[in-house]
Amino acid sequence: MIEIVVPATSANLGPGFDTLGVGLNLYNKFYIEEIEKGLIIEGCEEEYRNEKNLVYTSMKKCFEKVGYKEKGIKIIIKSEIPSSRGLGSSAACIIGGVLGANSIAGNKLSKDDILKLATEIEGHPDNVAPALLGGMTVSIFENNNVYYDKIKIKNGIKFCALIPNFKLSTEKSREVLPKEVTYKDAVFNIGRVSLMITSLANGNYELLKVASKDKLHEPYRSKLIEDYNLIVDFCNKSEALGVFLSGAGPTIMVLLEEKNEQFYENIKELLKKLKKTWELKELHVDLEGAKLKEN
The missing domain is CATH 3.30.230.10 (Ribosomal Protein S5; domain 2)
Incomplete structure (x- = not known):
């Protein structure tokens, strides 16, 4: 076998x-x-x-x-x-x-x-x-x-997956995407995907909060995920390095410094107040x- x-x-x-x-x-x-x-x-x-x-x-x-x-x-x-x-x-x-x-x-x-x-x-x-x-x-x-x-990602970073107790099919998340995007949005993403790669490769993690931003899929898919904006706003205002939608969602992925443990306690307090149940899972590459x- x-x-x-x-x-x-x-x-x-x-x-x-x-x-x-x-x-x-x-x-x-x-x-x-x-x-x-x-x-x-x-x-x-x-x-x-x-x-x-x-x-x-x-x-x-x-x-x-x-x-x-x-x-x-x-x-x-x-x-x-x-x-x-x-x-x-x-x-x-x-x-x-x-x-x-x-x-x-x-x-x-x-x-x-x-x-x-x-x-x-x-x-x-x-x-x-x-x-x-x-x-x-x-x-x-x-x-x-x-x-x-x-x-090759520099050492010192970890991932925190916020996984909800509801599913979102790839087909449904694809359906909400626009057929065309503006030139401005395309340029927005080109700059940030470049910054995402270099900041992870060079260990310049202070750039990740800006580098994580997207205009091609998250603005459309986020509408399918209850409390998405509330969670993302909380993460962006916290000590998290960056936050983004994992794949087509609905999992929200948070980038953290390896030594950061306080984030889990803080985000748990927020998630307890929401209607849906969210599981936290610490992950590494x-x-x-x-x-x-x-x-």
């Missing part, structure tokens, strides 16, 4: 819409093996225990790619990454499925091949790239090719990305 461990991811990092992503130390584990016949899926809700399961459909795409005809498949899922929360649960399933299928088929695909296939399945590489490669990545998908690079072990 093959064991695959895939980290959660946070995409966009504020202004880096569909291009920036970072792997985080929250994981989904997949145990996969080829069996004599049929499909067995365990460890997920009943509605996903069928041929439409994203891990399985990703495996099928990989098998088709390499020309392998499987007999049957068994998948056991142990999930820590909450689904439809903007933490890359879909990317983790895709990477897990492609890695598992590639292993069963004899490891015919390179890491770059795996990233390209995963991107074709997902539609964009901002989550699948850090899920596969770890760390912080910048990636684009152009002319059916994935171009990416890794960014996962530098290794997806890992596969053949037992």
